[in-house]
Amino acid sequence: xxxxxxxxxxxxxxxxxxxxxxxxxxxxxxxxxxxxxxxxxxxxxxxxxxxxxxxxxxxxxxxxxxxxxxxxxxxxxxxxxxxxxxxxxxxxxxxxxxxxxxxxxxxxxxxxxxxxxxxxxxxxxxxxxxxxxxxxxxxxxxxxxxxxxxxxxxxxxxxxxxxxxxxxxxxxxxxxxxxxxxxxxxxxxxxxxxxxxxxxxxxxxxxxxxxxxxxxxxxxxxxxxxxxxxxxxxxxxxxxxxxxxxxxxxxxxxxxxxxxxxxxxxxxxxxxxxxxxxxxxxxxxxxxxxxxxxxxxxxxxxxxxxxxxxxxxxxxxxxxxxxxxxxxxxxxxxxxxxxxxxxxxxxxxxxxxxxxxxxxxxxxxxxxxxxxxxxxxxxxxxxxxxxxxxxxxxxxxxxxxxxxxxxxxxxxxxxxxxxxxxxxxxxxxxxxxxxxxxxxxxxxxxxxxxxxxxxxxxxxxxxxxxxxxxxxxxxxxxxxxxxxxxxxxxxxxxxxxxxxxxxxxx
Amino acid sequence: xxxxxxxxxxxxxxxxxxxxxxxxxxxxxxxxxxxxxxxxxxxxxxxxxxxxxxxxxxxxxxxxxxxxxxxxxxxxxxxxxxx
Numbered sequence: 352x353x354x355x356x357x358x359x360x361x362x363x364x365x366x367x368x369x370x371x372x373x374x375x376x377x378x379x380x381x382x383x384x385x386x387x388x389x390x391x392x393x394x395x396x397x398x399x400x401x402x403x404x405x406x407x408x409x410x411x412x413x414x415x416x417x418x419x420x421x422x423x424x425x426x427x428x429x430x431x432x433x434x435x436x437x438x439x440x441x442x443x444x445x446x447x448x449x450x451x452x453x454x455x456x457x458x459x460x461x462x463x464x465x466x467x468x469x470x471x472x473x474x475x476x477x478x479x480x481x482x483x484x485x486x487x488x489x490x491x492x493x494x495x496x497x498x499x500x501x502x503x504x505x506x507x508x509x510x511x512x513x514x515x516x517x518x519x520x521x522x523x524x525x526x527x528x529x530x531x532x533x534x535x536x537x538x539x540x541x542x543x544x545x546x547x548x549x550x551x552x553x554x555x556x557x558x559x560x561x562x563x564x565x566x567x568x569x570x571x572x573x574x575x576x577x578x579x580x581x582x583x584x585x586x587x588x589x590x591x592x593x594x595x596x597x598x599x600x601x602x603x604x605x606x607x608x609x610x611x612x613x614x615x616x617x618x619x620x621x622x623x624x625x626x627x628x629x630x631x632x633x634x635x636x637x638x639x640x641x642x643x644x645x646x647x648x649x650x651x652x653x654x655x656x657x658x659x660x661x662x663x664x665x666x667x668x669x670x671x672x673x674x675x676x677x678x679x680x681x682x683x684x685x686x687x688x689x690x691x692x693x694x695x696x697x698x699x700x701x702x703x704x705x706x707x708x709x710x711x712x713x714x715x716x717x718x719x720x721x722x723x724x725x726x727x728x729x730x731x732x733x734x735x736x737x738x739x740x741x742x743x744x745x746x747x748x749x750x751x752x753x754x755x756x757x758x759x760x761x762x763x764x765x766x767x768x769x770x771x772x773x774x775x776x777x778x779x780x781x782x783x784x785x786x787x788x789x790x791x792x793x794x795x796x797x798x799x800x801x802x803x804x805x806x807x808x809x810x811x812x813x814x815x816x817x818x819x820x821x822x823x824x825x826x827x828x829x830x831x832x833x834x835x836x837x838x839x840x841x842x843x844x845x846x847x848x849x850x851x852x853x854x855x856x857x
Numbered sequence: 858x859x860x861x862x863x864x865x866x867x868x869x870x871x872x873x874x875x876x877x878x879x880x881x882x883x884x885x886x887x888x889x890x891x892x893x894x895x896x897x898x899x900x901x902x903x904x905x906x907x908x909x910x911x912x913x914x915x916x917x918x919x920x921x922x923x924x925x926x927x928x929x930x931x932x933x934x935x936x937x938x939x940x
Binding site for chain 1: 898899917920925
């Protein structure tokens with residue numbers, strides 16, 4: 352089975368059922384027709400199986416049909432983070448060797464520059480088309496709607512073929528493209544549909560971006576089940592989300608801890624009831640016991656699935672059954688169907704109950720590797736397992752608990768942020784001698800970004816100067832929330848910054 | 858522009874446009890559409906209003922009609938202070 356078979360099957364079974372509510376209402380037939388049309392246009396434009404197609408759009412309909420259109424054409428889908436900078440976009444286009452970019456007008460500014468020197472790029476498409484910096488920009492709307500009666504036949508693809516590259520922040524700040532095959536994504540999607548019990552009667556409120564693996568999973572599981580996606584990916588006005596949950600009779604809601612924290616702290620959740628909501632899912636970091644209690648208090652009859660995963664696992668690895676939330680607080684549960692999880696010591700042997708080791712995974716969902724990075728791949732794919740880098744314990748009943756990461760990644764909102772990238776950008780400022788970036792506990796975000804900076808000369812620049820400098824280069828979500836000026840950074844004998852010590856000061 | 862709207866503009870330009878020329882941001886431009894403020898930014902706006910104007914912003918007030926442009930925010934502050 353291939354990933355786009357989910358849309359083909361649901362589209363043939365329930366053509367008139369609503370599939371998407373976002374800036375309009377769209378049926379499965381609408382999604383299937385536009386995806387097929389795009390696939391035919393891409394093939395006509397010379398896109399061949401295995402070609403990477405980058406998609407940078409915040410229009411949910413365009414994103415979804417670009418996803419399935421790319422796969423139907425045999426291409427590899429590369430979804431780019433819309434909270435981005437020119438530097439990042441160009442880096443990822445170059446790294447992925449994308450031959451086409453499908454985008455919308457607001458992002459054309461990234462391409463309206465002479466700095467585009469990506470040899471592989473030969474197709475740029477955006478609604479309305481035009482000419483951008485000498486590159487002919489095709490009209491994306493035309494590509495989506497021109498050929499509904501096309502005789503286009505999708506190429507034959509093996510299930511082991513690469514379907515999607517999802518970029519994650521590498522620990523060094525260099526993004527890593529996680530390569531997921533059709534088989535990886537299909538296996539994980541079917542397993543998740545099964546344990547959540549999703550059917551064509553389900554509808555989900557989507558606040559998570561599709562370009563991260565959690566949102567990608569919400570998308571695929573609902574298309575596979577024939578359900579409905581109600582999309583509103585801005586959490587600026589949480590009350591609007593609650594209104595939509597009620598009005599659209601939403602049955603499921605997926606978030607990260609900061610999503611739920613925001614709803615509990617900054618919305619009228621306590622003044623509303625949600626009679627159709629039958630479950631919540633939470634992933635993207637451990638939910639504190641206090642937050643779980645408050646959420647259960649606000650939504651007493653709604654089961655909460657605490658889940659754990661990694662982009663490298665397409666992404667789901669474990670879940671805690673809702674009825675165990677109180678008996679096993681803080682646990683990420685057990686492996687999902689089709690996945691084997693083991694906590695191993697450094698020599699690869701199983702740890703005793705309660706002893707900390709590294710969480711490892713086996714299953715059809717484990718990625719093919721990192722795009723163009725065989726060494727980084729070999730570090731995490733060893734002995735037929737994915738070594739997650741997450742430290743964990745397992746109790747006598749087989750329930751798993753996380754105890755931090757081997758790496759220093761900051762989890763802020765729905766984002767994973769590599770401190771190194773921000774440190775490098777700070778060092779580009781002429782006044783900065785040294786910098787160390789850490790995540791500090793934050794009630795809403797999970798962690799906020801704090802940069803500890805040593806200046807070459809004291810008073811050489813202000814906090815605002817450095818924030819502005821970061822803002823010019825980095826996407827907004829990577830800009831430090833606070834700069835702390837230090838006389839020196841605490842270091843080990845080998846000269847490594849003691850970040851744990853810095854965290855304890857903050 | 859009202860006094861409150863001017864103060865809102867000053868705060869937005871200084872904290873979200875990072876000192877860049879705020880002349881391009883119209884009084885009625887949507888913060889959501891223009892991407893000037895995100896979900897955590899709006900919390901900073903709430904904190905600023907509470908501190909600068911001395912009233913509590915109710916969670917139920919956190920709606921686009923009150924918050925989604927310089928003029929709407931100016932009017933919201935003005936209405937809240939008059940209550």
